[in-house]
Amino acid sequence: MFTTAFLDIPALQSANGEVQLPGSKSISNRVLLLAALSQGTTTIHDLLDSDDTQVMLKALEQLGCAVVRSTDPAHLNSYHVTGLGGHLAPATAARTLQLFLGNAGTAMRPLTAALALLGGNFEMSGVARMHERPIGDLVDALRQLGCRIDYLGNEGYPPLRIHPVTTAQLHLQTPIPVRGDVSSQFLTALLMALPLVGRQQDVTIEVMGELISKPYIHITLELLQRFGIAVKNDSWQRFTIPAGSHYQSPREIHVEADASSASYFIALGAIAAGKSSKPGPNNSTIHIDRSVKVLGVGAQSIQGDIRFVDAARAMGAAITSGPNWLEIRRGNWPLQAIDMDCNHIPDAAMTLAAMALYANGTTTLRNIASWRVKETDRLAAMATELRKLGATVEEGADYISITPPADREAWRPASIHTYDDHRVAMCFSLAAFNPAGVPVRIEDPKCVAKTFPGYFEALFSAVRPVPGSVPVICVDGPTASGKGTVASAVAAALGYHLLDSGALYRITGLAATRAGIPIDADHAGQIAALIAQLDITFTPDQRVLLDGEDISLAIRSEEAGMNASLGSALPAVRQALVQMQHDFRQLPGLVADGRDMGTVIFPLAPLKIYLTASAAQRAQRRHKQLIEKGIPATIADLRADLEARDARDMNRATAPLQAAQDALLLDNSDITVEEAVAQVLAWWEKRQPFAAVAAHSQASA
Numbered sequence: 001m002f003t004t005a006f007l008d009i010p011a012l013q014s015a016n017g018e019v020q021l022p023g024s025k026s027i028s029n030r031v032l033l034l035a036a037l038s039q040g041t042t043t044i045h046d047l048l049d050s051d052d053t054q055v056m057l058k059a060l061e062q063l064g065c066a067v068v069r070s071t072d073p074a075h076l077n078s079y080h081v082t083g084l085g086g087h088l089a090p091a092t093a094a095r096t097l098q099l100f101l102g103n104a105g106t107a108m109r110p111l112t113a114a115l116a117l118l119g120g121n122f123e124m125s126g127v128a129r130m131h132e133r134p135i136g137d138l139v140d141a142l143r144q145l146g147c148r149i150d151y152l153g154n155e156g157y158p159p160l161r162i163h164p165v166t167t168a169q170l171h172l173q174t175p176i177p178v179r180g181d182v183s184s185q186f187l188t189a190l191l192m193a194l195p196l197v198g199r200q201q202d203v204t205i206e207v208m209g210e211l212i213s214k215p216y217i218h219i220t221l222e223l224l225q226r227f228g229i230a231v232k233n234d235s236w237q238r239f240t241i242p243a244g245s246h247y248q249s250p251r252e253i254h255v256e257a258d259a260s261s262a263s264y265f266i267a268l269g270a271i272a273a274g275k276s277s278k279p280g281p282n283n284s285t286i287h288i289d290r291s292v293k294v295l296g297v298g299a300q301s302i303q304g305d306i307r308f309v310d311a312a313r314a315m316g317a318a319i320t321s322g323p324n325w326l327e328i329r330r331g332n333w334p335l336q337a338i339d340m341d342c343n344h345i346p347d348a349a350m351t352l353a354a355m356a357l358y359a360n361g362t363t364t365l366r367n368i369a370s371w372r373v374k375e376t377d378r379l380a381a382m383a384t385e386l387r388k389l390g391a392t393v394e395e396g397a398d399y400i401s402i403t404p405p406a407d408r409e410a411w412r413p414a415s416i417h418t419y420d421d422h423r424v425a426m427c428f429s430l431a432a433f434n435p436a437g438v439p440v441r442i443e444d445p446k447c448v449a450k451t452f453p454g455y456f457e458a459l460f461s462a463v464r465p466v467p468g469s470v471p472v473i474c475v476d477g478p479t480a481s482g483k484g485t486v487a488s489a490v491a492a493a494l495g496y497h498l499l500d501s502g503a504l505y506r507i508t509g510l511a512a513t514r515a516g517i518p519i520d521a522d523h524a525g526q527i528a529a530l531i532a533q534l535d536i537t538f539t540p541d542q543r544v545l546l547d548g549e550d551i552s553l554a555i556r557s558e559e560a561g562m563n564a565s566l567g568s569a570l571p572a573v574r575q576a577l578v579q580m581q582h583d584f585r586q587l588p589g590l591v592a593d594g595r596d597m598g599t600v601i602f603p604l605a606p607l608k609i610y611l612t613a614s615a616a617q618r619a620q621r622r623h624k625q626l627i628e629k630g631i632p633a634t635i636a637d638l639r640a641d642l643e644a645r646d647a648r649d650m651n652r653a654t655a656p657l658q659a660a661q662d663a664l665l666l667d668n669s670d671i672t673v674e675e676a677v678a679q680v681l682a683w684w685e686k687r688q689p690f691a692a693v694a695a696h697s698q699a700s701a
C-alpha cells in the first residue's frame with residue numbers, strides 16, 4: 001500500500017492483464033456478524049482484509065468471539081469465527097465495551113442493532129466523519145422496539161451509548177417502522193439483528209419512505225438465507241422474519257470479490273484496453289488485442305454493483321463474463337455519454353463519473369442524494385475534483401452532470417484531494433489516461449485501505465505508461481556522500497522504486513559464485529544470462545533482497561567486493577546490467593542511486609542530483625559507521641582511502657564519476673540528512689505541473 005503524502009500517477013497509455021480482486025466489503029462484514037451471532041464455528045474464505053473488516057473483527061473479538069486467521073500461506077484470508085450463540089458471556093455483559101468502528105457503515109449500523117438487542121453496555125464511536133453520518137432513523141426504529149440508546153454527541157449521529165434490555169421489555173408485536181430513504185443499512189441492520197429476539201412470533205419491519213440502494217438489501221437477504229433465516233419480502237415494503245427463525249452457521253462460506261472494486265477495472269478496460277497494431281518484421285503488421293480480466297466476481301454475483309456492467313456497456317465497454325470472472329475490452333470510443341438513474345449502484349456510480357471524462361457529451365447520474373452522507377459529501381467532492389481536471393460540472397441536490405474537457409488543451413494536471421474517501425482516490429486514478437498526457441496527483445493514497453489496500457499496486461500491474469512518462473530521479477555522487485540514505489528517503493517519500501546500482505555488481509558476483517560460474521571473460525555470456533533471471537529488490541530500509549532472500553550482509557563482504565570488481569570489467573556483464581537498470585524504471589517512478597545514473601544510464605532523467613560532501617566530512621561519517629559496527633578505523637586512513645578512490649572513479653575511462661551537465665549540485669557537508677532530502681523533494685516539486693496549477697488557481701481566486 002502507498003502510505004506517502006501523495007501519489008503521482010504518470011500519464012498512462014493502455015491496459016492489459018488480469019487482476020485478482022479482494023473480497024466484498026458488504027459480504028465480508030455481514031458474514032462476520034452473522035457468524036458471530038450463530039452457534040459454533042464458521043470458516044470464512046476470501047474475507048476482505050481492509051480497514052472496514054478490521055474494525056468489525058476487532059469488535060467481534062471484544063464481544064468474546066474467537067477469531068482465528070489461517071496460517072496457511074495459500075489461505076491467509078480464511079478465518080474461523082466461533083459465534084456467541086445469541087448470548088454475551090456474563091463477564092462481557094457486566095462491563096461497558098468501547099467499540100471503535102472507524103468509518104465503516106457496514107460495521108456501525110448492523111452492530112448497533114445487534115448489540116441493542118443482545119443486552120450489554122456499549123459505547124460505539126468512529127472517526128470524525130462517522131460522527132457526521134446519520135444513524136437517527138435506525139436508533140428511532142430500535143427505540144420504538146424498546147431498546148435503550150443515547151446519543152453521546154449530536155442527536156441523530158454516533159457516538160452512541162447502548163444500555164441493556166431484556167427480551168421481555170421489547171415490543172415485537174407491531175410492524176417495526178424504519179425509514180429507508182437515507183441509507184439501506186438501517187434496514188439491513190434490523191434484518192440481521194431481529195432473528196436474535198424473534199423466536200416466538202413473526203417479526204415484521206415496514207419501510208417508510210422510498211427504499212434506496214435496494215440491491216444491498218438483496219445481499220442481506222441472500223446471506224441471511226445462507227445462515228438459515230428465510231425473510232419474506234413483500235415488494236421491498238414489508239419484510240417478515242418468520243417465528244422460530246434462528247441463525248444456523250453454514251460452517252463454511254466463501255466471500256465473492258468486491259463488485260464495487262471491480263468497477264475501476266471494468267472502467268479501465270473500457271477506457272484503455274483497445275486494439276492496436278504496429279509494424280512487424282518483413283512488412284508485416286502485429287495486432288495487439290488487449291483486455292482487462294477481473295477475477296473473483298462474475299455476472300451471477302449477489303452484489304448489486306455487478307449492474308455496473310450494464311452501465312459500462314451503455315457507455316461503450318465490451319464485456320464478457322463467466323461464473324467468477326469478467327473480461328473487459330474497449331468497445332465504442334470515445335465512450336458514449338449517458339443519462340442514468342444510479343440509485344441501485346450508489347458506490348459504483350462514482351466510477352461512471354470518472355468514465356464521463358472520456359465521453360462524447362454530457363453524462364448525468366441521477367437519484368444519488370445518498371452520496372452526500374457517505375465517506376464525504378461525494379457530490380461536492382466529485383464536482384470539485386472533476387472541475388480541477390478541466391471538466392464542466394453541474395452539481396444538483398441529488399444528481400451530477402459532467403461534460404469532459406473540450407479538447408486536449410483543456411485538460412489540467414491536477415492534485416486531487418481525496419477527502420479520506422477510498423472511492424474518490426480510486427476513481428481519479430483513471431484520469432491518468434487523459435489525452436493531454438499529463439500526470440495526476442492523488443493526495444493521501446492510503447485512504448484506499450477502507451476497502452482495497454492494494455488498489456494502486458493492482459492498477460500498476462495492469463497498465464502501460466505513456467513511453468518516457470515514468471520519472472527517474474538520479475542521485476549520483478562519490479563514495480560516502482550519503483547517496484544511499486538520501487535516495488532511499490526520497491523514494492520512500494514519493495512511493496517510488498529504488499535502484500542501488502552500485503550493489504548490482506556485488507549481487508551479480510554473489511549470484512555467479514552461488515551458481516558455480518567462474519567470473520571471467522570465458523563465462524561473461526553465462527553471467528549475463530544469469531543476470532536476466534535475477535529478482536532483485538531494494539527495500540526502503542536499505543536492505544537488498546535476491547529472490548526474496550535478504551543478502552544485504554552477504555554482498556558487503558571482502559570477497560563480494562572482489563567479485564564485483566571482476567564482473568564489472570566484463571563488457572557483456574555491464575551490458576546486461578544496463579538493461580536491468582532500465583528495467584527498474586517502473587510505475588510510479590524510480591530513484592536511482594549510483595555514479596553514472598544521470599550521465600550514462602538515464603541521461604534523459606527529469607531530475608539529476610550530484611550529491612557531495614567534503615572528504616573530511618565523509619571520512620568522519622564512515623568512521624562513525626565503522627565504529628558503531630565495532631570495526632576499528634582511523635579518520636586519517638579513511639580520508640586518504642576516500643580521496644584515492646575519488647581520483648580513481650573520476651579518472652577511469654568508462655563512465656567516470658562526474659556530475660551530469662544538467663545535474664543540481666547538493667553539498668551536504670553541513671546539513672542534516674532530513675535537510676538534504678527536503679531539498680531534493682523541493683527541487684522535484686518545482687518540476688511538477690501541479691505546483692503551477694495551485695499557484696494559478698490561487699491567483700485567480
Ligand SMILES: O=C(O)C1=C[C@@H](OP(=O)(O)O)[C@@H](O)[C@H](O)C1
Pocket residue numbers: 025026027105106182183184185188212213216346347370
Ligand atoms: O449495505 C451495504 O453493504 C452498503 C450499502 C450502501 O449504503 P446506503 O444504503 O447507505 O446507500 C453502500 O453505499 C455501502 O457502501 C454499503
Ligand SMILES: C=C(OP(=O)(O)O)C(=O)O
Pocket residue numbers: 103104105106347374375423451
Ligand atoms: C459508502 C461506503 O461505505 P460504508 O459501508 O461505510 O457506508 C462505500 O464503501 O462507498
